Amino acid sequence: MKSQSPAIQPPRNPITHQRHRREVFWQITIPTLAAALLLLIFAILATGLAGMPMRKWADISLISLIIPAGLFSLLGMAFTAAGAYAMGRLIQVLPGQFYRLHGLLILIGARLGRLGDGFVEPVLRIEAWNASLRQLWKSVKRKRR
Numbered sequence: 001m002k003s004q005s006p007a008i009q010p011p012r013n014p015i016t017h018q019r020h021r022r023e024v025f026w027q028i029t030i031p032t033l034a035a036a037l038l039l040l041i042f043a044i045l046a047t048g049l050a051g052m053p054m055r056k057w058a059d060i061s062l063i064s065l066i067i068p069a070g071l072f073s074l075l076g077m078a079f080t081a082a083g084a085y086a087m088g089r090l091i092q093v094l095p096g097q098f099y100r101l102h103g104l105l106i107l108i109g110a111r112l113g114r115l116g117d118g119f120v121e122p123v124l125r126i127e128a129w130n131a132s133l134r135q136l137w138k139s140v141k142r143k144r145r
């Protein structure tokens with residue numbers, strides 16, 4: 001089997017390659033250029049409107065900092081509310097399910113207890129017989145004296 005060297009690549013499918021180039025243009029190049037253009041416009045406005053008082057620019061900067069923080073706070077509040085709602089629904093459903101699980105665990109415990117008793121019973125019988133024989137032997141020894 002011949003191995004291909006990394007320098008040799010199979011020919012590209014022209015249809016998918018064309019579609020990929022188009023998607024790269026619309027999904028990466030255009031948004032990047034639009035953002036750069038917007039940044040350039042803001043820079044021109046900032047330098048062109050130097051006569052504007054500094055207080056107004058400080059207010060604009062403050063607003064641009066507060067808006068994302070407010071949006072993230074709303075997002076956190078929405079997650080907290082969804083969590084509280086889900087917890088309320090779980091509190092309604094879980095007690096009944098845990099009661100059923102508790103009954104099942106009691107049943108399993110009882111069956112395991114009976115199984116364990118079955119395993120231990122032969123040993124206990126042997127030990128009981130052994131104890132009875134020892135006691136009998138002691139009483140026979142006492143009567144001989």
